[in-house]
Amino acid sequence: MERKIRVLVAKPGLDGHDRGAKVIARALRDAGMEVVYTGLRQTPEQIVSASIQEDVDVIAMSILSGAHNHLFPRVMQLLAEKSIDDVLVIGGGVIPDEDIPGLKAAGIAGVFTPGTPTTETIEFIKNNLKRGI
């Protein structure tokens, strides 16, 4: 039998806007995934460590403060340092279009901006997992 997709929903940085993160977390759960939500103010180190501890298939980060260019690549760098390459990492929030190519180059597989339906994120996760379910 197929196991459930495991997702870490994370809030990196000091941003307190978690409406989006919580709505996404719940939508992923309703779509049959197992979801762990970190709560606010997570450092990239804490996020990577939680992802290992929870053995997740996906890290989904949300940030609305504008610190994405610093924090998202930092998470990718820490994963690489631990030679973790089978976790799908995605991000969302108030992110200008012009920042997206840079984030993708850093390894963020999908970037979702305001107005994205949760169904789109769910489909993206299902179609882009890096390890077998």
Next chain:
Amino acid sequence: MSDNIGKSFEDYDSGVEKALIRFPERKKTFSTGSKAPVKRLYTPLDDSARDYLRDIGFPGDYPYTRGVQNTMYRGRFWTMRQYAGFSTAEESNKRYKFLLAQGTTGLSVAFDLPTQIGYDSDHALSQGEVGKVGVAIDSLADMEILFDGIPLDKVSTSMTINAPAAVLLAMYIAVAEKMGIGPDKLEGTIQNDILKEYIARGTYIYPPESSMRLITDIFAYCSRSVPNWNTISISGYHIREAGSTASQEVAFTIADGIAYVDAAVKAGLDVDAFGPRLSFFFNSHNDLFEEAAKFRAARRVWAKVMKERFGAKNPKSLSLRFHTQTAGSTLTAQQPDNNIVRVAIQALAAVLGGTQSLHTNSKDEALALPTEASVRIALRTQQVIAYESGATETIDPLAGSYYVESLTDRIQKEAEAYIATIDGMGGAVKAIERGYIQQEIQDAAYAYQMDIESGERVVVGMNKFQIKEGSPTGLLRVDPKVGEQQSAKLRDLRAKRDNVRVEAALKALRNAAEGTDNLMPPILEAVRAYATLGEICDVMRGIFGEYQQKVIL
């Protein structure tokens, strides 16, 4: 009379029911923006339980349903106050001078996240966040630049600062001192509302008990020394942004207000000494009538609470004065020009609801911080409402509308039911610790999103009437070097200031924090000595500890 109306209404209703067979309505059920059911028609029949003098009354009189002043906008307009701040104190000072030149009548300072959470710009956790969502303030030196050339005895200033509110207020007092302006001449507001940070906004530092002490210390200090300062802005804005309904916004805000008054009374303060300086902050969404009714209901609920629960006698303690901001969460990244129209409707609702001050959001806020050009349109929207719409010529123009009065009654009833539930849990602090308030908001937020995705809730340009669009251009970007610049300023400051004086001031603060003395005087002395925000907040972290969020999903 109502017998005749009742009979006629039945005739009308049966006629409609027949016609519906051939001409059905657009949908089976109709509802407000907050999903409360809406009837086809409201008539005098809906007014039967209402007593004009008891429930509505006159402007400037209990229960203040019609407004808190007796002439409202015929006396003067609301304060047009645009929330602004980004990058360095120098950049933000330029934006404030631009806004004042364009006709804003009050300042509203946005601080960056490190400042809001009491970290200096060179702290490890500040990396990537310095100057992003507001201006970076590390010490009195930055604050002096921020208000350079702005007459603080003539402009009122609102500061969105909560956990470290005492420190930023002290800096404001100290800047004014240097300009030769006494604290009794200062007018403005600190948000200082920690409970909604735990609920919805996230910039907390200390646990509830110590945070409540800081807040009541500010109440006590200001009632003696800064008499025209609004010591708190009890905020529903962020509760609504997090996804609550209109009734929940009123309920949870007033439940928080009750907790603050309770704490201050328990600390030995007289309700009529600090009550007049309590102020509120609400959101304004797209449902024009429901939002206008919400403000009217909030005034009525608060007046009753202050009179009946706390025995306040000063009319100023009973009247709910509030700032309004239009709803950031309703703005779309798609077809952003449409946001101008949304903001206009929301701003009109706030004016029809009798707001004392107003921030109108800019059209590009779902994409980035606003540019000067889009801020100007947002401000012009307020000016068009004030000078051209006619909504300001008489007081509370929607009063007596069968529909709006029904909405007002319903919101009051729903809010009071929530407040009773929260009372039953032991008050707002306990309800937050249990996660009750957060859960109620999250349920509403999820339902809202699902309604958008099913298409039941139409968002023009986003899930209906979409077009193909290119990437938006001309967005404001904060220079990523701001963090380095602030760090360099800090190194310089720490080298040049009188570090003996700083150490002594921080030691005095530590002693006060360990005991029960009012914290404002030692914080003010530390600020004057150019102790940094992070140093001051760290002293209190050492004594008070840090709040651990209850994660609710």
